Amino acid sequence: MSNSKEWILSQIREKQKSISIPLPEYEGFGICYEDKEKAFENALIQAGANIAYTNKKRVHEVIKKHYKDAKIIVSNISDIISPTKEITKTPHDLADVDLAIVKGKFGVAENGAIWIEHDKKEQRAHYFIAQHLVIILDKNSIYHNMHQAYANITLEKGGFGTFIAGPSKTADIEQALVIGAHGPKSLLVVVL
Amino acid sequence: MITHSQAAKQFLKDQKKALWHDRALWYVRQKRDAQSKTIPEWEQLRQKASQIKAHTMQNLAHYLEMFEKNALENGITVHWAKDGDEHNKIVHQILTQNDAKKVVKSKSMLTEECGLNPYLEQRDIEVTDTDLGERIIQLRGETPSHIVLPAIHLKKEDVSDTFHTHLGSQKSNNDPHYLTQIAREHLRQKFLQADAAITGVNFAIAQSGTIVVCTNEGNADMGVSLAKVHIASMGIEKIIPRVKDLGVFTRLLARSATGQAITTYTSHFSGPRPKAQMHIVIVDNQRSSFLASEDYRQSLHCIRCGACMNTCPVYRRSGGHSYSYVIAGPIGSVLGAFRDPKEHSSLPFACTLCGSCSDVCPVKIDLDKQLYKERQDIVQKGYSVKKKRLFKVVAWVMRYPFLFDMLGKVSRFVIPKLPQSILYNSKNNWGKYRKMPTMPKESFKERYQKEKNVK
Numbered sequence: 338m339s340n341s342k343e344w345i346l347s348q349i350r351e352k353q354k355s356i357s358i359p360l361p362e363y364e365g366f367g368i369c370y371e372d373k374e375k376a377f378e379n380a381l382i383q384a385g386a387n388i389a390y391t392n393k394k395r396v397h398e399v400i401k402k403h404y405k406d407a408k409i410i411v412s413n414i415s416d417i418i419s420p421t422k423e424i425t426k427t428p429h430d431l432a433d434v435d436l437a438i439v440k441g442k443f444g445v446a447e448n449g450a451i452w453i454e455h456d457k458k459e460q461r462a463h464y465f466i467a468q469h470l471v472i473i474l475d476k477n478s479i480y481h482n483m484h485q486a487y488a489n490i491t492l493e494k495g496g497f498g499t500f501i502a503g504p505s506k507t508a509d510i511e512q513a514l515v516i517g518a519h520g521p522k523s524l525l526v527v528v529l
Numbered sequence: 530m531i532t533h534s535q536a537a538k539q540f541l542k543d544q545k546k547a548l549w550h551d552r553a554l555w556y557v558r559q560k561r562d563a564q565s566k567t568i569p570e571w572e573q574l575r576q577k578a579s580q581i582k583a584h585t586m587q588n589l590a591h592y593l594e595m596f597e598k599n600a601l602e603n604g605i606t607v608h609w610a611k612d613g614d615e616h617n618k619i620v621h622q623i624l625t626q627n628d629a630k631k632v633v634k635s636k637s638m639l640t641e642e643c644g645l646n647p648y649l650e651q652r653d654i655e656v657t658d659t660d661l662g663e664r665i666i667q668l669r670g671e672t673p674s675h676i677v678l679p680a681i682h683l684k685k686e687d688v689s690d691t692f693h694t695h696l697g698s699q700k701s702n703n704d705p706h707y708l709t710q711i712a713r714e715h716l717r718q719k720f721l722q723a724d725a726a727i728t729g730v731n732f733a734i735a736q737s738g739t740i741v742v743c744t745n746e747g748n749a750d751m752g753v754s755l756a757k758v759h760i761a762s763m764g765i766e767k768i769i770p771r772v773k774d775l776g777v778f779t780r781l782l783a784r785s786a787t788g789q790a791i792t793t794y795t796s797h798f799s800g801p802r803p804k805a806q807m808h809i810v811i812v813d814n815q816r817s818s819f820l821a822s823e824d825y826r827q828s829l830h831c832i833r834c835g836a837c838m839n840t841c842p843v844y845r846r847s848g849g850h851s852y853s854y855v856i857a858g859p860i861g862s863v864l865g866a867f868r869d870p871k872e873h874s875s876l877p878f879a880c881t882l883c884g885s886c887s888d889v890c891p892v893k894i895d896l897d898k899q900l901y902k903e904r905q906d907i908v909q910k911g912y913s914v915k916k917k918r919l920f921k922v923v924a925w926v927m928r929y930p931f932l933f934d935m936l937g938k939v940s941r942f943v944i945p946k947l948p949q950s951i952l953y954n955s956k957n958n959w960g961k962y963r964k965m966p967t968m969p970k971e972s973f974k975e976r977y978q979k980e981k982n983v984k
Contacts, residue, residue: 349765352818357584358587360581447780448790497799505746518709
């Protein structure tokens with residue numbers, strides 16, 4: 338196998354052109370909105386998500402109102418709602434989860450994406466396997482665009498992080514949009 | 530060998546479906562336009578993307594080594610494969626070592642290119658494609674007709690029939706919501722039973738040893754967050770240098786592909802889950818030979834958004850299965866004809882040279898120029914002989930203006946008097962899909978002379 342590596346790299350070295358084109362920089366580049374919170378909300382709604390504004394005291398109530406039938410709940414935020422199930426070491430145990438409540442690091446106004454910084458010691462399945470997903474987001478954590486977003490992302494060694502923009506969806510049958518492909522059938526973003 | 534036009538004839542038999550196909554893809558193109566117009570710096574963004582790709586290709590060996598080093602430090606096992614066969618062997622070996630019998634797979638055109646599914650199936654491994662469109666065509670024994678919308682050649686009635694036969698869904702229930710729900714339940718079981726998950730790679734970051742996978746359905750994430758082994762297959766050209774360069778590509782990809790601002794999931798994998806394994810297979814399979822070519826090097830910049838297909842007047846009206854290469858449309862024609870000009874000799878000619886593909890390409894690949902160049906290569910190599918004699922006659926006539934003028938005069942006189950059956954009969958290929966224009970009374974040259982004299 339190491340032979341193949343050497344072979345591929347030597348092929349490339351032999352063939353790659355050696356005129357230098359510099360890499361671009363992004364300082365000050367990218368769209369900025371007059372009201373980035375509103376732009377974020379619009380983008381999220383367009384992506385099929387719901388958004389609710391509340392405070393720490395009422396967050397429990399807001400989630401309960403949206404998901405009154407949710408029985409099995411997991412959460413990685415201890416002081417918001419008491420989970421009925423632990424995010425265990427075995428991801429398969431989470432197959433019956435109705436609702437997962439997770440923390441979002443920041444949101445992006447241009448596309449409604451929310452950055453999830455995952456604790457690498459934990460399993461990852463709950464973001465995707467739960468029937469519904471709630472992301473809790475601080476109201477002061479919206480960036481205008483993806484350049485600002487990546488300037489504030491550190492990819493942890495060996496870790497995992499993801500942008501989530503809306504519920505799982507597909508349009509593979511005749512281009513008809515269907516919400517709830519494999520992952521969560523709804524996404525509620527709660528802004529505190 | 531079936532040429533593009535012969536295969537297109539099959540597709541066009543169902544006129545109603547063909548019209549729907551054309552319109553559905555044009556609608557996606559319009560969504561892409563609307564999205565791009567929300568970004569005032571769109572053209573600068575395309576420029577930056579092109580610049581990053583050009584820079585990376587000039588330093589590809591350096592960045593690949595950097596990527597490997599960082600991926601290894603992240604706890605990822607890195608493999609290298611010269612060609613498709615070696616890629617398949619490596620994947621199979623990883624599966625065997627882990628006693629994996631059931632595999633879920635998310636979308637990867639590279640594994641299509643390598644023929645991974647049949648390779649594994651012949652070795653008693655169950656492979657389930659989990660992207661809805663790909664699952665539909667897998668059940669039907671077909672190949673993807675589009676790189677982003679693999680089942681765009683099918684109508685909901687086709688999907689309903691397929692699901693009724695294979696998954697026991699209600700007969701003639703054609704509701705896309707119902708059908709998607711059936712697939713969701715069916716695939717959830719496959720996810721939970723899988724021993725390993727195979728994904729493609731949208732971007733591989735040299736600086737951090739991370740791979741990025743983008744989906745709307747969440748199927749890649751679901752697969753790799755459950756199975757104990759994750760294998761990601763990537764072509765050498767997927768490398769980008771820095772984390773911050775992702776800002777450019779995540780802004781361009783979904784907007785160009787489906788007219789969404791971003792895909793639902795943009796996942797950054799920098800290592801395996803606790804108690805799980807992560808493998809990356811870096812594949813060349815003729816990619817490095819593109820690097821040496823001034824004319825075709827840029828085609829390695831492709832980020833597989835499919836915008837060139839959605840806009841292509843030929844693709845929209847002929848369907849993805851008319852293309853003999855694994856990837857359809859303008860980019861597929863470029864790649865296929867460079868890799869095997871004999872086998873795919875008809876593809877660069879399945880093009881009107883309108884240039885729309887180059888106009889929408891998020892990384893500004895000069896697709897129309899490459900297709901034009903490939904036609905010349907193919908003719909020079911002698912793989913296109915069809916019109917050779919005719920062109921020789923035309924070239925000879927054109928060398929003698931007197932002869933040319935005379936032939937024009939004769940044609941203008943004779944052709945309108947010919948019976949229809951001479952032009953439009955089964956022996957005259959030209960007349961099958963064309964209509965003769967009304968003959969003018971005089972040639973341009975005659976008219977020019979006349980009008981010049983008036984003034």
